[in-house]
Amino acid sequence: MAEIELKPEEFSLFRKYIYEKVGIALSDQKSTLVKGRLNKRLNQLNLTSFQAYYDYLISDTSGDELALFVSAISTNVTSFFREGAQWKWLEGYLDELIASKREKKIRIWSAGCSSGEEPYTILMFLQHHLSDFDQWDIKILATDISPKVLSHAMAGTYDAKGVEPLPKEIVLRSFEKIRFDNSVRYQIKPHLRSKVLFRLYNLVTDPFFFKNRFDMIFCRNVMIYFDDKTRHDLIGRFTTILPKGAPLFLGSSESLTTHRESLKLLGSSIYQRL
Ligand SMILES: C[S@@+](CC[C@H](N)C(=O)[O-])C[C@H]1O[C@@H](n2cnc3c(N)ncnc32)[C@H](O)[C@@H]1O
Structure with missing residues (x-):
C-alpha cells in the first residue's frame, strides 16, 4: 500500500475547513499527523490524492466523514472516574x-x-x-x-x-x-x-x-x-x-x-x- 503524499496546499485546505467546522487549529507540524492518520482512510475509499479526499469530505453533508476525520486527528480517550x-x-x-x-x-x-x-x-x-x-x-x-x-x-x-x-x-x-x-x-x-x-x-x-x-x-x-x-x-x-x-x-x-x-x-x- 503506497503512502499518499499530502501537499502543503492540500493541508491548507484541511486546516481551514477543520477550523471553521470544529474549531480545531492545526499547526504546520500537524501535516505529518494528518497524512499518517488519514492514509488508511483514503485507501479504504479508493482515493489516490488528498485533494480527492478533501472534495469527498466537504461534500458529505451527513457530518459522518467530518466526525471520522476529527476522530483520526484527535483522541476519544476516556475512563470511568477520570480526574x-x-x-x-x-x-x-x-x-x-x-x-x-x-x-x-x-x-x-x-x-x-x-x-x-x-x-x-x-x-x-x-x-x-x-x-x-x-x-x-x-x-x-x-x-x-x-x-x-x-x-x-x-x-x-x-x-x-x-x-x-x-x-x-x-x-x-x-x-x-x-x-x-x-x-x-x-x-x-x-x-x-x-x-x-x-x-x-x-x-x-x-x-x-x-x-x-x-x-x-x-x-x-x-x-x-x-x-x-x-x-x-x-x-x-x-x-x-x-x-x-x-x-x-x-x-x-x-x-x-x-x-x-x-x-x-x-x-x-x-x-x-x-
Ligand atoms: C478526549 S475525549 C474526552 C472525553 C471525556 N470528556 C473525558 O474527559 O474523559 C474528547 C471528546 O471530545 C469530542 N469532540 C472534539 N471536538 C468536538 C466538538 N467540536 N464538538 C463536540 N465534541 C467534540 C471528541 O469526539 C471526543 O470524543
Missing part, C-alpha cells in the same frame, strides 16, 4: 446542591462525552451518594461530535479492563455482567442508561439552543485542540446556562485565561459560576 480530585470535590458540593433544591431534579451536561464513561460515572457517583437516588428526577445530556463513540456510549457496554478497577459495590450496582464470545463484558444497567440523553452535537458550529439551565457542566479534555477564540466563545456560552454557584469541570491540563469575571477557579480545573 479523581474532581469527584472528591463533588462529594462536598453535592450536599450544598441538594440542600438548595426545592424540587428533586438534577440536570447535568457532559459535553464531549466520548464513549460514555463520563456521563455514566456521574450517575454512578449520584447513586452512590444519594440515599434516595430513585426518588430524584435526574437527566444527563451527553453530547459528542462523533457518531461512532456515541453509539458505543448508547450501548453502554465496556470491557473488563475498564470496569474491574472500580469498587466492587459500584460494579455490582451499576453493571450487568455479560458473556460475549469467550470474554466478559459489562453493560450499564437499563435504569441508569435511561437517565442519559445522548445527542450528536458539535460544540463549535451547532446552534446553542439550550433554554434550561444545568446544575453543572462537564467539558473535560475536549477544548485541548481548540484555539483561544473558539475556547473563549464556548466558555462564554456555557456561562449563560450555568446558574450562580454552579461548577464547570474542565480537564486537568486545561485552564481558563478569560472569563475571570464570571468564573472562579476552585482548584483541580473546577470553575464556579459567579
